[in-house]
Amino acid sequence: xxxxxxxxxxxxxxxxxxxxxxxxxxxxxxxxxxxxxxxxxxxxxxxxxxxxxxxxxxxxxxxxxxxxxxxxxxxxxxxxxxxx
Numbered sequence: 018x019x020x021x022x023x024x025x026x027x028x029x030x031x032x033x034x035x036x037x038x039x040x041x042x043x044x045x046x047x048x049x050x051x052x053x054x055x056x057x058x059x060x061x062x063x064x065x066x067x068x069x070x071x072x073x074x075x076x077x078x079x080x081x082x083x084x085x086x087x088x089x090x091x092x093x094x095x096x097x098x099x100x101x
Contacts, residue, residue, distance in 0.1 A: 060093035
């Protein structure tokens with residue numbers, strides 16, 4: 018599953034700086050997560066870094082973008098190949 022940012026977002030920029038996949042961008046008025054780049058930090062961390070640093074707990078699982086751990090791992094590997 019990808020993550021999504023809810024309307025409670027205060028646009029503090031904490032999550033964007035923590036995302037190892039550069040999946041979080043500034044939106045208007047709240048930040049947005051690109052589901053094609055979000056791996057929920059699989060391959061990087063045990064838990065999603067953005068969720069850990071969010072001061073208002075506005076980052077949740079996006080039920081419209083469900084993925085297995087294997088799919089998230091594959092996406093991580095594809096993103097790593099792009100950067101190489």
